[in-house]
Amino acid sequence: MPTVSVKRDLLFHALGRTYTDEEFDELCFEFGLELDEITSEKDIISREQGDTKAEGASDVILYKIDVPANRYDLLCLEGLVRGLQVFKQKMEAPRYRRVSPASSEPQRLVITEETTAVRPHAVAAVLRNITFTQERYDSFIELQEKLHQNVCRKRTLVAIGTHDLDTISGPFTYTAKPPGDIRFKPLNQAKEYTAQELMSLYKTDSHLRHYLHIIEDEAVYPVIYDSNGIVLSMPPIINGDHSKISLNTKNVFIECTATDLTKAKIVLDMMVTMFCEYCEEPFTVEEAEVVYPDGRTCQYPELAYRKETLSADFINRKVGISESTEHIAQLLTKMCLRSEVMSDGEQIEVEIPPTRSDVIHACDIMEDAAMAYGFNNIPRTTPRTYTIANQLPLNKLSELLRQDLAAAGFTEALTFALCSQEDIADKLLKNISETRACRISNPKTAEFQVARTTLLSGLLKTVAANRKMPLPLRLFEISDVVLKDESKDVGARNNRRLCAVYYNKSPGFEVIHGLMDRVMQLLEIKPGQGNGYHIQAADGCVSPVTICGEMDGLKDHRGMKRECRGVED
Amino acid sequence: CIPVLSTYPILKTLLRRVEKVDGGLDSQDVATSLGVDHQAIVGAVKSLLALGDVISADQRSSKHWELTGEGCEIAEQGSHEARVVSSIPEEGMPQSQLMKLAFGKVGFSKAMSNKWIRLDKGHEGGPRIFKTVEHLEDLVRDKLLLVQKGQASQLEEKEKNELKKRKLLSEVTVKSYWITKGSCFSTTITKQETELTPEMIASGSWKEKKFKPYNFEALGVAPDCGHLHPLMKVRTQFRQIFLEMGFTEMPTNNFIESSFWNFDSLFQPQQHPARDQHDTFFLSDPAQAHEFPQDYLERVRKVHSEGGFGSQGYKYDWKIEEAQKNILRTHTTAVSARMLYKLAQQEKFTPVKYFSIDRVFRNETLDATHLAEFHQIEGVVADYGLTLGDLMGILHQFFNKLGITKLRFKPAYNPYTEPSMEVFSYHEGLKKWVEVGNSGMFRPEMLLPMGLPEGVTVIAWGLSLERPTMIKYGINNIRELVGHKVNLQMVYDSPVCRLDS
Secondary structure, eight states, X not given: OOEEEEEHHHHHHHHTXXXXXHHHHHHHHHXXXXXXXXXXXXXXXXXXXXXXXXXXXXXXXXXXEEOOTTOGGGSSHHHHHHHHHHHTTSSOOOOOEEEOOSSSOOEEEEEOGGGGGTOOEEEEEEEOSBOXXXXXXXXXXXXXHHHHHTTTTTTTSEEEEEEEGGGOOSOEEEEEEOGGGXXXXXXXXXXXXXXXXXXXXXXXXXXXXXXXXXXXXXXXEEEEEOTTSOEEEETTTEEBSTTOOOTTOOOEEEEEEESOHHHHHHHHHXXXXXXXXXXXXXXXXXXXXXXXXXXXXXEEOOOOOEEEEEEHHHHHHHHTOOOOHHHHHHHHHHTTOOEEEOTTSSXXXXXXXXXXXXXXXXXXXXXXXXXXXXXXXSOOOOOOXXXXXXXXXXXXXXXXXXXXXXXXXXXEOOOOSEXXXXXXXXXXXXXXXXXXXOEESSOSSGGGSEEOSOSHHHHHHHHHHTTTSOSOEEEEEEEEEEEEOTTSTTSEEEEEEEEEEEXXXXXXXXHHHHHHHHHHHHTTOOBSSTTSBOOEETTOSSXXXXXXXXXXXXXXXXXXXXXXXXXXX | OOOOGGGHHHHHHHHHHHHHOSSOEEHHHHHHHHTSOHHHHHHHHHHHHTTSSSEEEEEEEEEEEEEOHHHHHHHHHOOHHHHHHHHSOTTOEEHHHHHHSTTHHHHHHHHHHTTSEEEETTOTTSOXXXXXXXXXXXXXXXXXXXXXXXXXXXXXXXXXXXXXXXXXXXXXXXXXXXXXXXXXXXXXXXXXBSSOOHHHHHHTGGGTOOBOOOOTTSOOOOOOOOOOOHHHHHHHXXXXXXXXXXXXXXXXXOOEEEHHHHTGGGTOOTTOGGGSTTTSOBEEETOBOOXXXXXXXXXXHHHHHTOBTTBOOOOSOOOHHHHHBEEEOSOTHHHHHHHHHHHHTSSSOOOEXXXXXXXXXXXXXXXXXXXXXXXXXXXEEEEETOOHHHHHHHHHHHHHHTTOOOEEEEEEEETTEEEEEEEEEEETTTTEEEEEEEEEEEOHHHHHHHTOOTTEEEEEEEEESHHHHHHHHTOOOGGGTSSTTSOHHHHHHOOOOOTTO
């Protein structure tokens, strides 16, 4: 869940009133947000780096607000305020318009064929006559970062570049070139570098090094030039220094390059809708034309308004309320989904704005109606669904046996299903190839290399960790191991096992033997060859017996373990 | 404790002394007058108390003065200053030689201030000391001897404190017993029996015997038994609750799952962060699942990439390779998906209530509350016409059975449920609302491709088993609850689990 940090006083100023922390927390809760933390820059620095470093840092109160992962329209102060104001019915949701430039051709971004191999999509737009202040500028930069981390999937899907349009001149070319052929002065650097040099320069950059892998191994790197050959950006890594925006920038050219066009359009829509309120003509965005390698052209941003029609009955039935069509239309309008009752008085026409890319189905609209109604105002009812409960036979038997094993004096252990390869092979004197073990490809540590094929290793580790306890230790576990099995769709299956360990200074084989006899008695299996059970040394069929003379360096404590296979095999 | 024979004489002596006095006597005084260690008398008092009401004894404490080690030395050999005087011959002694004596330094300055000696600094061969008195009164020693004889009361407080300052005296607190006759006082001791034996009953000798009363203050003998693990005890209770509510248990015994059932079937897009290497354990062997219901898979592909069933879809290039990847399931909802798909294949839809409690796996950073594997509790209800109010109602009933009555719901986001609600309960101890679970209605994009009828709604909720268990048993670190490193004593000592009390 992304967290957005906003200055409290700035937020209250924009909301036109102040709240106590509790009141604001309550408002967030209703709206599906979470006021996660109340802090300040000073607090944060002193917590992370110590009091001395925090000296002189700002102690302006910050609200850290958790935003649902699909609500990109709430990732900055501007969006949050708009969402909350509309929700509180203090303002109407603005209507975002794409406009043609007043007296010239639209800016053009020409995509060349070469990009297909590495990053095929690009979209663009212009924010004309925008007025930045320090706060607006900071928020603008912060939103790019938030989008990069979330919907852009750390720039793999989409990368955003913003440029001072007055420092460059179109048409712009989005192409891809061998890294050696790209040369420019990157953002905040003093000299020019080739793309190759940049990649090694940024290897040690705490921020940028995380994005290098996206294009590192490609034959060509994506790059955007203006008509004079000035590099705007080398997405998804870095912009050029030449076109960087500042507080004084009046006209902003925004480009988004992508591997996923749908996401690129969403990201561009977010960038422009959030900040076009600061344009001379608020809530308008100047279009840009994108020319595809095949000659096709498209105008961006899309700023598409989509209409959905649904009935009040649908919402009432799904939520469990009985509200009038008019009221439901009002509720939806509060959620920035402008709604109108249609002439039949039953249907509602809902307009989904470009800011609400999360609304992809009628159920999303229904949720917004429920939220605006207030989840906690919905009457809590009992479904009439009549069913008879059944236990899973395997679990029922396991539950019954657990009780009886405890009654027999054995204590239940609870060990991990994942372990190291050593635990199930080398340490039990087995070859890993005999184990039918499933292997994990991306374990962070050796503890998670394989799924266990035996419960024994976990029980032995439990004994090892409890050597201070008075002897004897009597332990058991009933749980699943995992084995490869070609006959299953995923190529593996669980297998329920019972394992018990008796640990004492003398072997006491008769103790564990007695427990096995008891288990067999409980399962109504008689001793004897044929239909019954019998014990056989080493690689026997029913109950392999292993005598383990030494464990974890404890030479005087002899233990015996026995694993009973096939309880419910 | 029955007095052993060797202590009999002291018991008898003590009883005789108690018999002779009218009021009572102090154990400390008895010890002093008998010339035995006080502890021996204390032992005798305890032994007698154990016999019943022979004597009664009240503990009390008194303060008295005692000589320190140095004080004892002075009482025996004289004060340092006196010893200085007595060690100086008529012809005097070089100062350097005197200083070498153990008592020299302290004694010299005290003797000087008492004017018992004089120092001739300009003496030939270095400074020399001469006696100025022949007989002296060693008052310090006299006072210490008084204290040693137990006559400290003859000294003034000021004098005692001065000696205390010189570390020759110390004031000690002595705990002693004030012993008086009990209601069954007697100077003869009868041995008490601890157990009634068959022989006593047979011979009738029990009638004459005195029996030792039970000591209810001591703990009994711990029974020799096995114990169930606390997390599993809580699991049993949750299972019970679901069964009471008419929910059928799902077969969750398949830790390894394909990405298809774990994510794609739940309408979780292939670029979703949960599908990252950082969050999920992928398998290298067996790396891929090889069998899917083909027509269903095609409908899933379509709803992701193109939409349909009333949905815009995610509009991306859906890849079978991603769906085939085997993983350790990240939630038991993968099994719910399989069960709902199976339900949709029935000729006629029947309403169901399902539950499961089983392990799930996350390749997460581990801390005090997160492990790579934990147990997920999940409940699912599928029927025609279920509402959000029904979901909240059923959650209310479920949590009521856990003893949680105050609930409220917060809008949330989850890729496969819409609406999604986080469940909060009011924690009386923390005086705030805490999250206790997640819930929602499964998205139509998940249900309709499975083939479930249009009007069927599926509501579901989930929570972890570990968290309520940690709260229940007051455990702060999950490692103290789960895994091989847990202290078995914790398992031995854990109480029964009643979630509603």
